[in-house]
Amino acid sequence: MPRSQNGVLNELLVNLFNNVMNTESKAVITEEFKDISNNDMHIIEAVGIDSPNSVSVIAKKLSVTVGTLTVNMNGLEKKGYLERVRSSEDKRVVLVSLTEKGRKAFFHHRDFHKAMIRSAVRGLEAEEMQALINCLTKLNTFFESVEE
Numbered sequence: 001m002p003r004s005q006n007g008v009l010n011e012l013l014v015n016l017f018n019n020v021m022n023t024e025s026k027a028v029i030t031e032e033f034k035d036i037s038n039n040d041m042h043i044i045e046a047v048g049i050d051s052p053n054s055v056s057v058i059a060k061k062l063s064v065t066v067g068t069l070t071v072n073m074n075g076l077e078k079k080g081y082l083e084r085v086r087s088s089e090d091k092r093v094v095l096v097s098l099t100e101k102g103r104k105a106f107f108h109h110r111d112f113h114k115a116m117i118r119s120a121v122r123g124l125e126a127e128e129m130q131a132l133i134n135c136l137t138k139l140n141t142f143f144e145s146v147e148e
Contacts, residue, residue: 013139020116027112033105035079041109043072044102047082052095054087081105 003011025038033041046061047053059069073096076082081102087093098106121129 024112024116028109030108033108036076036081036105040072040076040081041105043069043076044081044098044105045109047096047098047102047106049098049103049106052085052097055084055094055096058096076102 021038028041029036029038036044043058043062046058055066055069055073059066062069073082073084077084079101080099082096082098084094084096087095121132124132
């Protein structure tokens, strides 16, 4: 019996999610970065390379509590990937920035994502690219609505 289009889409989405997570973990956690997890790499990405961010801003980006993020950041700070300092303007605010080691991990992770996107859009016409963006936007909206 042939599968329905919805069944095919469901299978593709489930497989895609699993493949992205597995492949990213293998590609990003190399010998150089074996002391951190894929989750840690996403925290590094959320901290970013621009000006320091507060813990609450980073927690919001990751959709986690400040307490959960703080526990994970303790390990990253011990391993030399990030540093935390109190704001000189408001001592209650803790600002987080990447160390040189953290910046190196950030760029390594970013390069994986760039390669993934290049591979996904290679050969797409402008209309196909817009259709893909529209479809993924709808999917993202669905996931965001489920979170609330």
